[in-house]
Amino acid sequence: MPDRESPYVADGKYTATVLAIDNEGPVPKTATGTVVLDVDDDNDNIPLIHNLQPCMCEQAKSLLVTAHDADSYPNAAPYHFKFNNEPGVTDKWKILMKN
Structure with missing residues (x-):
């Protein structure tokens, strides 16, 4: 569970960038997505x-x-x-x- 006081949490939000790679086929394909978690304070x-x-x-x-x-x-x-x-x-x- 992310901690609100973590240096990786800003303004109560933890942001992660996810990279997906598909190496099938002659040309690899990639995509990125962003996940934002609201972190409550305990x-x-x-x-x-x-x-x-x-x-x-x-x-x-x-x-x-x-x-x-x-x-x-x-x-x-x-x-x-x-x-x-x-x-x-x-x-x-x-x-x-x-x-």
Whole structure:
């Protein structure tokens, strides 16, 4: 099954050119045809968090978290971030959407 994120798929379409050769007879005959497959997107990639610093200094007031997913909508952005259930985290931190 072709993967929508494959480098061989452009705009959700996989295009293949097929060559047929008939060597019977004194002069070989050829023909070509084009096959275009529409490739749907499966949710087969995980979001990856970029540029996340492993620790923050006490003076820092914020931390920008960005993510990317190779899947297309609706299997990718927008992303939803949340804290784990560690006690006290939500008392000290809050999540705001920037863009």
